[in-house]
Amino acid sequence: MDVPFPPFATGLSAPAAPPRAPGEAPIPATGAWREGDEPGRRRFADLGAFELEAGGRLPAVRVAYETWGELSPDGSNAVLVLHALTGDSHVTGDAGPGHRTAGWWRELVGPGLPVDTDRYFVVAPNALGGCQGTTGPASTAPDGQPWGGRFPFVTTRDQVAVEVALARALGIDGWELVIGGSMGGLRALEWAVQGPEAGVEVRNVAAIATTAQVGGDQIAWSHPQLAAIRADAGFRDGDYYDAPDDAGPHRGLAIARQIAHATYRTSSELDTRFGRLPQGGENPFDGGRFAVQSYLDHHGDKLARRFDANSYVVLTQSMNSHDLGRDRGGVELALSGISTRTLVVAVDSDRLFPPEQSARLVRGIPHADPLRIITSDYGHDGFLVEGDQLAPIVGEFLAGT
Ligand SMILES: CC(=O)SCCNC(=O)CCNC(=O)[C@H](O)C(C)(C)COP(=O)(O)OP(=O)(O)OC[C@H]1O[C@@H](n2cnc3c(N)ncnc32)[C@H](O)[C@@H]1OP(=O)(O)O
Numbered sequence: 421m422d423v424p425f426p427p428f429a430t431g432l433s434a435p436a437a438p439p440r441a442p443g444e445a446p447i448p449a450t451g452a453w454r455e456g457d458e459p460g461r462r463r464f465a466d467l468g469a470f471e472l473e474a475g476g477r478l479p480a481v482r483v484a485y486e487t488w489g490e491l492s493p494d495g496s497n498a499v500l501v502l503h504a505l506t507g508d509s510h511v512t513g514d515a516g517p518g519h520r521t522a523g524w525w526r527e528l529v530g531p532g533l534p535v536d537t538d539r540y541f542v543v544a545p546n547a548l549g550g551c552q553g554t555t556g557p558a559s560t561a562p563d564g565q566p567w568g569g570r571f572p573f574v575t576t577r578d579q580v581a582v583e584v585a586l587a588r589a590l591g592i593d594g595w596e597l598v599i600g601g602s603m604g605g606l607r608a609l610e611w612a613v614q615g616p617e618a619g620v621e622v623r624n625v626a627a628i629a630t631t632a633q634v635g636g637d638q639i640a641w642s643h644p645q646l647a648a649i650r651a652d653a654g655f656r657d658g659d660y661y662d663a664p665d666d667a668g669p670h671r672g673l674a675i676a677r678q679i680a681h682a683t684y685r686t687s688s689e690l691d692t693r694f695g696r697l698p699q700g701g702e703n704p705f706d707g708g709r710f711a712v713q714s715y716l717d718h719h720g721d722k723l724a725r726r727f728d729a730n731s732y733v734v735l736t737q738s739m740n741s742h743d744l745g746r747d748r749g750g751v752e753l754a755l756s757g758i759s760t761r762t763l764v765v766a767v768d769s770d771r772l773f774p775p776e777q778s779a780r781l782v783r784g785i786p787h788a789d790p791l792r793i794i795t796s797d798y799g800h801d802g803f804l805v806e807g808d809q810l811a812p813i814v815g816e817f818l819a820g821t
């Protein structure tokens with residue numbers, strides 16, 4: 421006998437309190453950077469039309485990027501830094517006008533640091549499909565409306581094809597280093613294959629907390645995140661940009677971030693840091709929360725204020741698309757064709773991009789240095805939190821060039 425599916429089986433489409441504390445500012449429909457907002461340090465490159473791997477087309481792609489340092493006369497000192505899922509072009513420097521967060525690799529990139537902006541010309545673009553100035557779902561489509569749910573499927577390869585065009589637009593025909601973590605690492609690896617094919621030399625690659633091929637476990641964790649966003653009544657199939665404050669898909673995005681954030685950390689950290697502690701004066705047995713629930717609420721709500729739900733979907737799908745071996749004879753063959761000197765770094769406690777996946781890169785890439793390991797209680801986020809370990813590793817790698 422068929423049992424009717426209850427309309428609020430998940431509870432997610434039921435009316436929900438907006439994810440903000442009393443007295444906090446309302447949340448606009450999107451946390452995307454929009455034309456007319458304060459640009460901060462961003463500059464923009466208009467790169468024209470792109471045909472996409474999955475069959476879509478973007479008639480006018482704009483990339484937001486930041487640079488530090490000066491390109492040398494022979495062009496030999498350019499470094500490309502690629503951000504993770506919710507990162508942006510603001511690699512180093514403070515938060516401030518135009519930049520909601522401080523630089524996410526400020527221990528690594530800056531004057532006198534391993535990626536020394538007194539020596540290198542550092543370029544950091546916001547990825548295609550993102551929401552911090554580069555063309556993405558919140559951008560205006562040719563009909564004058566936001567792309568919204570119509571934004572086409574974008575793969576890691578498309579993102580790198582756009583970054584190749586950015587290099588050309590900046591007059592860069594080779595990178596001394598392409599470095600990225602997590603989703604940025606996926607693009608760094610794709611650069612090692614696609615860059616030389618496209619005539620842009622890649623002399624060194626650093627792939628941090630990443631993988632040659634996003635696998636079943638990573639796709640599985642992303643699935644409920646995408647479902648949470650799509651199940652939010654405020655998502656409206658991606659066409660929510662005209663929604664009033666607090667009526668956007670914040671709850672779905674916040675839940676997606678909570679699921680993701682737990683995968684970015686470790687069970688031992690959550691157990692030792694929070695354990696069974698109740699949150700403040702709350703009673704978890706009477707409608708209150710455990711401290712760890714409050715912690716996840718905080719991270720979810722914070723992302724809902726600074727990010728765009730559609731970009732979260734588009735970028736998550738782009739990560740799921742990542743398979744260095746697709747149409748290249750498989751992962752091992754693709755890795756064996758990489759001629760670039762490569763640094764691979766894993767976080768020992770990373771349960772999302774586990775060290776075995778980094779070891780596979782080292783085994784497969786002919787000119788890979790031995791695997792370097794960051795020791796951390798923080799899991800995948802160790803690639804951001806453990807800057808004091810990552811910076812010397814990258815410094816040693818660059819010193820060996
Ligand atoms: C390349 C890129 O990836 S760019 C994107 C990276 N940046 C982000 O993702 C921004 C979101 N932040 C994060 O993911 C992480 O905070 C990191 C990785 C950047 C840093 O991690 P940590 O320094 O270990 O911070 P942690 O995870 O402990 O979070 C601290 C926050 O939790 C809050 N918090 C801690 N305990 C609780 C609790 N019981 N209840 C509510 N909030 C709590 C803190 O007040 C603090 O808030 P704040 O960030 O608003 O100041």
Ligand SMILES: N[C@@H](CCO)C(=O)O
Nearest residue numbers: 504505506507602603
């Ligand atoms: N904290 C990182 C984790 C994903 O690598 C981000 O939000 O991008």
